[in-house]
Amino acid sequence: MRIRALTIRIIRQFVRDKRTLALLFLAPLLVLTLMYFVFNGREIKPDLGIAGVPPAMEERIAQSGARVVRYDDADQANRALEGGDLDATLTLDNGRPALRLEGSDPSMSKAVLLLLRQAMQQDAPGVQLQISYLYGKADLTSFDSFGPVLIGFFSFFFVFLLAGVAFLRERTTGTLERLLATPIRRSEVVAGYLTGFGLFTLFQAALIAGYAIGVLGMYMDGSVWLVLLLNLLLTLTALTLGTLLSSFAGSEFQIIQFIPLVIVPQVFFSGLFNLEAMNPWLQKLSYLMPLYYGADAMRAVMIRGEGLSAIQLDVYVLLAFSVAFALLNVLALKKQRPI
Numbered sequence: 001m002r003i004r005a006l007t008i009r010i011i012r013q014f015v016r017d018k019r020t021l022a023l024l025f026l027a028p029l030l031v032l033t034l035m036y037f038v039f040n041g042r043e044i045k046p047d048l049g050i051a052g053v054p055p056a057m058e059e060r061i062a063q064s065g066a067r068v069v070r071y072d073d074a075d076q077a078n079r080a081l082e083g084g085d086l087d088a089t090l091t092l093d094n095g096r097p098a099l100r101l102e103g104s105d106p107s108m109s110k111a112v113l114l115l116l117r118q119a120m121q122q123d124a125p126g127v128q129l130q131i132s133y134l135y136g137k138a139d140l141t142s143f144d145s146f147g148p149v150l151i152g153f154f155s156f157f158f159v160f161l162l163a164g165v166a167f168l169r170e171r172t173t174g175t176l177e178r179l180l181a182t183p184i185r186r187s188e189v190v191a192g193y194l195t196g197f198g199l200f201t202l203f204q205a206a207l208i209a210g211y212a213i214g215v216l217g218m219y220m221d222g223s224v225w226l227v228l229l230l231n232l233l234l235t236l237t238a239l240t241l242g243t244l245l246s247s248f249a250g251s252e253f254q255i256i257q258f259i260p261l262v263i264v265p266q267v268f269f270s271g272l273f274n275l276e277a278m279n280p281w282l283q284k285l286s287y288l289m290p291l292y293y294g295a296d297a298m299r300a301v302m303i304r305g306e307g308l309s310a311i312q313l314d315v316y317v318l319l320a321f322s323v324a325f326a327l328l329n330v331l332a333l334k335k336q337r338p339i
Contacts, residue, residue: 031260034268037282044277046087046112049077053090053097060119061090066112074098081134088112099129103136104303105274106145135304136219144219148227148298149271151212155231156238156291157263159201163242164255167193171246186333190243190326197239205231221305227298230311233318234294240325241290247332266291271299293317 048066050058051074062068071077074091081089081100087108089100099116101109116129136144170193171177209227212218220227245262249255269275269286276283286292297314300306308315 028260031264034265037278044108044111044274046108046115047085048112049080049086049089050091051077051089052092057119061116064115064119066115090116093130097129098132100132100134103133103140104145104299106136106140106142109133109136109140135221140219140303143216145299145303146272147212147216147218148302149295151208151227151231152234152291152294152298153267153270153272155201155205155208155235156266156294159197159204159235159238160242160263161255161259163197163239164246164249164258165252166197167243167246168249168252168255172251186330189333190329193243194236194239194326197243198236201235201239202232205235218302220302222301223307226301226308226311230294230297230301230315230318233315233322234290237290237294237318237321237325240322240329244325244329244332247329265289271295290318290321 051071077089266289269289270291293314297311
């Protein structure tokens with residue numbers, strides 16, 4: 001009888017908690033659906049710009065699976081490569097084929113090299129490619145390529161989790177209620193909490209970036225200060241989002257429930273998986289993900305060595321996310337004390 005009574009009580013708790021039921025049954029379906037679209041997407045073909053290459057070789061390369069774009073000269077092809085329109089260029093240098101790889105994605109570089117070597121075995125056996133890299137280096141590893149994304153993800157995830165739990169405890173222990181009983185404004189409450197938490201997120205951002213670059217030897221071609229700035233903006237966005245969502249949670253377990261709905265989808269759109277493999281309509285969802293902008297800017301700085309002018313759009317978007325979430329935090333506090 002005691003076991004039966006306990007079982008019935010647990011079942012009733014689950015039935016009353018609609019959010020837990022949704023997490024239990026709907027969240028796995030959401031994640032599986034995202035994985036289906038990500039891994040069963042379109043075939044990725046490298047974009048190869050050519051100039052001065054014999055038509056027979058051009059046709060062979062196209063048959064091998066590359067999207068070939070012909071240019072009038074090598075300078076025009078290389079400008080397209082620098083503009084991000086191509087994955088590689090193939091030109092002739094003193095009669096010898098010269099390949100220039102974009103280089104920021106090692107898997108794409110290997111795919112281009114394999115494709116060209118297979119094509120040249122039939123059209124130009126014995127001829128050696130002259131290989132150069134626009135970004136990165138020949139021994140750039142997958143960890144170097146994914147590292148900037150991982151730095152941003154870990155900063156975002158842990159700050160989101162800790163901020164949500166910490167702010168929830170302020171509510172459940174009555175600290176926030178007693179604070180709001182004073183003449184303090186809601187905007188001042190939000191600013192105070194964000195400043196206090198923000199100091200620790202600043203140290204965390206510096207620690208993660210410094211360890212990855214200095215200790216693990218992650219490839220770094222840009223400014224360390226820009227990496228710290230981007231990491232700080234990402235953690236600030238996670239901080240404001242975590243405190244906002246904690247207003248709609250009644251326990252630490254309910255904070256955890258937001259992870260498959262808020263964090264997991266961002267992983268798929270952060271750059272860990274090639275967005276070009278997804279359907280175009282699905283790619284547009286990445287514009288709603290803060291981690292997409294942070295990871296894109298981190299890779300631009302660390303791998304491509306770009307400066308602030310090249311990543312300013314990502315910076316502005318992350319700032320906009322932080323400001324929007326902070327303002328929503330102010331409105332959410334109306335539940336605690338209407339003014």
